[in-house]
Amino acid sequence: MRIFKRILLSLLALIGLAVALFFIYLDKQAPQYEGTLEVPGVNAETEVLFDEYGIPHIYAGNAEDAYFALGYVHAQERLFQMELIRRLISGRLSELLGPDLIDTDKYFLTLGLRDEAKRMADLAFSERETPMQKEAFAYIDGINHYMNTATMPIEYRLLGIKKEPYAIEDMYSTIIYMALAFTNGFKIDLVIEEIKQAFGEQYLEEWFMNYTGFEENQIAEDSVSVSGEALSYLESFPDLFLPIWEGSNAWALAPSRTKSGKAITANDTHIPFAQPSVWYEAHMEYPGFGFYGSYLAGVPFAAIGHSRDISWGMTIFPVDICDLYKEKANPDNPDEVWVDDHWQEVEKISKTIKVKGEDDLNLVVKKTRHGPIVNDVLPGLGEEPVSFWWSLFELPNNSVKAFYDMAHAKNIDEARQAAATNDILGLNVLYGDKDGNIAWWASGKMPKRPAHVNPSRFLDGASGADELLGYYDFSENPQSENPESGILVSSNNEPDPVNGQQYPGYYLPNGRYDRIVSLLESRNDWTLEDLKEVHADNTSAIHEANARKIFSVLKGVKLSEDESKLLNLLDGWTGEHGEESKAAVVYNKFLYFMTEQCLGDELSDESFEEVLMSYSYRNSLPNFINNPNSPWWDDISTENYQEPQHEIFVRAFKKTAENLYAGLGEDINKWRWADVNLVTHVHPIGQKKPFDKIFNVGPFPSSGGNGTPNKIEHKLSADDQYEVKSGPALRILLDFGDLENSLNINPTGQSGNIMSDHYEDQAKMFIDVKYREQKM
Numbered sequence: 001m002r003i004f005k006r007i008l009l010s011l012l013a014l015i016g017l018a019v020a021l022f023f024i025y026l027d028k029q030a031p032q033y034e035g036t037l038e039v040p041g042v043n044a045e046t047e048v049l050f051d052e053y054g055i056p057h058i059y060a061g062n063a064e065d066a067y068f069a070l071g072y073v074h075a076q077e078r079l080f081q082m083e084l085i086r087r088l089i090s091g092r093l094s095e096l097l098g099p100d101l102i103d104t105d106k107y108f109l110t111l112g113l114r115d116e117a118k119r120m121a122d123l124a125f126s127e128r129e130t131p132m133q134k135e136a137f138a139y140i141d142g143i144n145h146y147m148n149t150a151t152m153p154i155e156y157r158l159l160g161i162k163k164e165p166y167a168i169e170d171m172y173s174t175i176i177y178m179a180l181a182f183t184n185g186f187k188i189d190l191v192i193e194e195i196k197q198a199f200g201e202q203y204l205e206e207w208f209m210n211y212t213g214f215e216e217n218q219i220a221e222d223s224v225s226v227s228g229e230a231l232s233y234l235e236s237f238p239d240l241f242l243p244i245w246e247g248s249n250a251w252a253l254a255p256s257r258t259k260s261g262k263a264i265t266a267n268d269t270h271i272p273f274a275q276p277s278v279w280y281e282a283h284m285e286y287p288g289f290g291f292y293g294s295y296l297a298g299v300p301f302a303a304i305g306h307s308r309d310i311s312w313g314m315t316i317f318p319v320d321i322c323d324l325y326k327e328k329a330n331p332d333n334p335d336e337v338w339v340d341d342h343w344q345e346v347e348k349i350s351k352t353i354k355v356k357g358e359d360d361l362n363l364v365v366k367k368t369r370h371g372p373i374v375n376d377v378l379p380g381l382g383e384e385p386v387s388f389w390w391s392l393f394e395l396p397n398n399s400v401k402a403f404y405d406m407a408h409a410k411n412i413d414e415a416r417q418a419a420a421t422n423d424i425l426g427l428n429v430l431y432g433d434k435d436g437n438i439a440w441w442a443s444g445k446m447p448k449r450p451a452h453v454n455p456s457r458f459l460d461g462a463s464g465a466d467e468l469l470g471y472y473d474f475s476e477n478p479q480s481e482n483p484e485s486g487i488l489v490s491s492n493n494e495p496d497p498v499n500g501q502q503y504p505g506y507y508l509p510n511g512r513y514d515r516i517v518s519l520l521e522s523r524n525d526w527t528l529e530d531l532k533e534v535h536a537d538n539t540s541a542i543h544e545a546n547a548r549k550i551f552s553v554l555k556g557v558k559l560s561e562d563e564s565k566l567l568n569l570l571d572g573w574t575g576e577h578g579e580e581s582k583a584a585v586v587y588n589k590f591l592y593f594m595t596e597q598c599l600g601d602e603l604s605d606e607s608f609e610e611v612l613m614s615y616s617y618r619n620s621l622p623n624f625i626n627n628p629n630s631p632w633w634d635d636i637s638t639e640n641y642q643e644p645q646h647e648i649f650v651r652a653f654k655k656t657a658e659n660l661y662a663g664l665g666e667d668i669n670k671w672r673w674a675d676v677n678l679v680t681h682v683h684p685i686g687q688k689k690p691f692d693k694i695f696n697v698g699p700f701p702s703s704g705g706n707g708t709p710n711k712i713e714h715k716l717s718a719d720d721q722y723e724v725k726s727g728p729a730l731r732i733l734l735d736f737g738d739l740e741n742s743l744n745i746n747p748t749g750q751s752g753n754i755m756s757d758h759y760e761d762q763a764k765m766f767i768d769v770k771y772r773e774q775k776m
Contacts, residue, residue: 028151030755031076039145042068053772054750054758057283063131064138066286067300071142074280074295075166077751077758079147080155081276082166082174082298084684089173090114095354096159102353102361107377109351110365111388117172120397125168132301132404139300140166153753155685166298174298175399179392179424181246183322188506188614189456190378191607196457199602202631246270246726247492247711248315249512250430251520251534252438254486259525260737263432267304267313268535268728270711275681275697275760276752278729279304281744283776291407292742292774294730301403304732306742308776309410310433311734315490317426317442318615319505321392325370325461327385337368337385340464346373346385370461387461391471395423395445402443412437412481419443420474426505428490434736440488442478442495445471446503455504476501487520489513491709506615509622511542511707519709528733528743535731536769537709542622543575547587549625553649563657565668577705577712579674584705589660591621592716593652598624598632612716613725618707663720674701677712679724679767681748681760697748697760700767710769731771743771 033050044061046069051057056073060066075082087093091109093101108114128137143166152163195203247270255261271278279294282302293302304313330336336343346366353361366373370387378386398421405418412433419429419441426444431437448469453459459466478495480488494507519534520526547570554567566586573583595617599608611617624630628645635643664671679702683695702724704712714722727747734742747766751758762772 029154029753031073031751031753032150037072039068039072041141041145048073051775053746053761054756055281055283055775057775058285060284060286063135063286063289066284066289067135067138068142068145070282070284070295070300071139071144072146073142073282074139074297075143075146076150077753077756078276078280078297079143080153081752082143082170083156083161085177085297086166086170086173089117089177091351091353095356096161098356099358102355103377105353106363109353109363110372110374110377111390112349112365112367112372112393113176114169114173116392116397117169117176120172120175121167121169123396124398124400132401135404136168136171136300136400140168140171143298154755158685171298171300171400172397174296175397175424176392178296178303179399181316182318182426183390187610188616189324189458191603191610191614192456193458194604194607195602199631203602246272246316247508247713248428249489249491249516249535249709249711249728250313250315250428251487251489251516252430252432252440253520253526254438254482255436257486257520257524257526258735258737259527260735262434262735262737263311263436263438264526264528264531264733264735265306265311265313265430265432265438266531266535266734267315267430267730267732268711269304269314269730270713270726271729272726273679273681273724273729273747275683275686275695275748277681277746277748279746281746281750281774283774289408290776292776293407294732294744299400299403301400302407303403304730305407306734306739306774307407307409308434308739310406310412310415310431311736312406312415312429312431313732314430315428316492317428317444317490317505318492318507319426319442319444319446319503320455321424321426321444321447322388322390323370323455324374324458325368325387325389325466326458327368327370327373327387328462329385335366338462339369340462344369368461386458389468391445391447392424398423399425411435412439415439416441416481428492430488430490432734432736436736437482438486438488439481440479440490441474443474444477446477448472472501472503478503485521486524487517489516489520491516507619508615509542509619509707511540512709512711514541515539516709528735528738528741531733532769532771534709535728535733536703538577538581538703538705539709540575540577540705540707542707543577543587543705544573545575546591546622546625547573547575547583550587550590550649550653553646554653557646557650559650559653560657562661563653566657566660567653569668575708577673577677577703577708577710579672579701579703581673582668582671584673585660585664585671585676586656588705588714588716588722589718590652590656592718593655593659594649595716596718597635597648597652597655598630601636602632609715659718672701673705674703676721677702677705677714677724678721679712679727681763695754697763700763702767728766731766731769732774733771734774740773740776742774744774745769745771 042065046060046065048069049057058066058069091105094105125133147163250267253264258264281294283292291307293305295302328338330343336345346368349365351363368387370389371393372388373385374388375381375386402418402422409415409418415431422443423445429441429443431439453466476498478498491512492508493510493513551570569583569586577584633645633648678699680698686692686695702712704710706713712724713726714724730744732744745766746762748763749758749761
């Protein structure tokens with residue numbers, strides 16, 4: 001017995017020692033918020049003060065020292081985030097995570113995005129002479145100094161990541177990753193093509209924005225084969241939780257609308273929730289420069305921020321900047337395509353995919369004048385080659401310079417010029433300054449296409465008739481400065497035409513825009529405290545109108561007592577998605593089953609899922625609900641009978657009631673919107689159990705919903721609880737009458753390091769729509 005006790009005590013001691021050593025190891029990985037570093041290359045003493053939320057306030061004697069410090073502190077909080085982005089863009093995830101990532105790597109290698117990053121870096125940073133070049137290189141030096149001297153994050157040990165120096169092209173990889181948000185629209189283009197081929201034009205006219213108003217393209221109707229296989233391939237990529245910008249609200253108020261008599265700006269960028277969050281905040285002071293900004297991983301110049309002179313926020317300007325070209329292949333030589341009046345050989349590029357635990361794979365990418373041929377990475381496009389054109393492939397990427405120039409702008413003229421410099425990113429810039437000016441500029445190079453070209457369809461790559469004509473000058477972009485109303489708002493809504501020109505894009509419904517405008521127009525004495533309610537607003541007039549239509553169709557239909565209880569919740573509902581709302585629970589579930597009943601019989605499963613998340617669907621929903629003659633109401637599986645709208649409504653509502661009672665229980669009084677609308681910030685490693693309990697942040701019951709100003713976005717489904725996909729990645733409120741007390745919040749925390757106290761210290765505040773100060 002004594003021997004057994006000794007063995008047991010020894011084992012316990014060993015376990016205790018192992019646990020202690022493990023926590024000592026983890027503690028060494030925690031970010032350093034105190035102490036002194038002796039750093040070669042830093043010219044003068046530089047001080048970094050961290051506030052109570054871990055946000056660095058950098059005080060330096062010169063710009064290069066300040067940016068070196070920024071790179072260092074950014075890396076100690078977000079190095080793993082930087083690593084994943086550059087690996088994704090470079091097609092280098094398989095060497096880290098194994099064969100499951102081969103298809104993902106093929107896709108990004110086919111697009112050649114790392115090559116584009118290198119091209120852009122060589123154009124703008126071939127030397128280290130200008131202030132922008134020196135400051136960017138100093139930031140990169142700071143990242144590398146951290147990598148060379150500090151303990152690497154735990155993710156590096158768990159995944160076996162080897163340290164590699166950070167480079168300027170890695171900075172461009174992040175900008176390109178951000179630009180991917182503007183290519184997502186082409187997936188709905190595949191759905192449009194599938195519908196057109198299977199059912200004809202009448203099925204497209206009311207569902208898909210920007211489809212009508214164009215002459216017919218030159219391609220014969222049956223010349224491109226499309227199936228849901230391509231979408232299935234894209235959706236099969238592992239969810240790496242590397243967020244891409246997909247919405248946003250921003251507004252600017254002139255002094256005539258504010259209590260302080262100074263301009264106010266506000267911003268909440270909508271990006272998929274993840275941990276770490278997207279934005280890293282920092283405040284920087286050196287002679288001649290004082291600035292507070294929100295930074296992307298690995299990028300030294302803030303995309304959003306303010307000085308003591310100006311402030312700006314951003315939303316996505318979702319103009320269509322990519323096209324799919326159907327090429328004509330030479331039947332006698334598959335490596336040639338027809339170009340205007342002759343056969344031309346395609347460019348071939350050999351690439352290698354390194355795969356963890358397996359042999360390397362060789363990949364041959366073929367490119368036409370339009371871009372890479374994507375049939376191999378979008379299976380289901382058919383045998384004829386299809387090229388992917390993206391404006392990013394031919395523009396220099398001056399977006400980095402635009403961010404730099406904006407941070408250094410002193411007035412509206414300099415800020416306007418900075419906005420005009422941006423090229424590859426479609427951004428709405430909402431601006432305000434200390435002099436009381438406000439402005440909105442749609443920024444980015446917008447393609448100029450022939451009048452007959454509908455960019456939602458496959459274009460003719462052979463004849464030359466569908467070729468790009470160039471880009472519109474910035475002066476032709478939608479914009480406004482100092483309007484008489486004193487209010488400027490952007491919510492990814494479609495702008496009015498400029499000189500009669502409408503810019504095709506993937507715009508969102510006007511619900512958020514209209515709601516925010518109506519709230520801001522209601523008074524002329526706005527304060528930041530009052531404007532918190534605009535950020536937190538959970539109401540949409542579009543939802544209210546849709547619910548009114550649903551109720552009017554179903555109120556005369558014979559329903560069961562339990563079904564009638566649910567229908568009555570929609571009577572007089574204002575579209576509000578507050579925590580306690582029961583009508584929001586019924587309404588969202590009905591929209592899913594109504595859409596399933598309408599589109600599920602025509603579309604492949606992959607296309608149906610894509611439609612549910614598309615801007616086209618959301619933009620078209622009100623028109624669709626109010627058109628009882630739409631061909632979509634007919635169930636094509638029933639022969640010799642055409643279902644009317646009210647019959648589909650009844651089917652969908654009965655499914656709604658059955659689903660909700662089964663999933664949420666018989667007692668409606670216990671139903672709450674917040675309990676089905678859950679926010680979880682998932683870390684890439686937290687996708688696997690038991691790491692989800694360690695790395696993920698949440699879940700949190702939440703108010704807000706699709707299309708409300710507080711845009712807590714979920715995909716409609718039959719599930720008992722919705723997995724919230726995206727929402728505000730920050731919430732900024734800034735009054736030039738009290739700049740020191742401008743406000744912001746992060747969805748989780750400043751740090752992506754699990755050992756930091758600031759890993760999730762803002763998460764509950766965010767859900768409750770609370771704020772902290774942006775101190776300068």
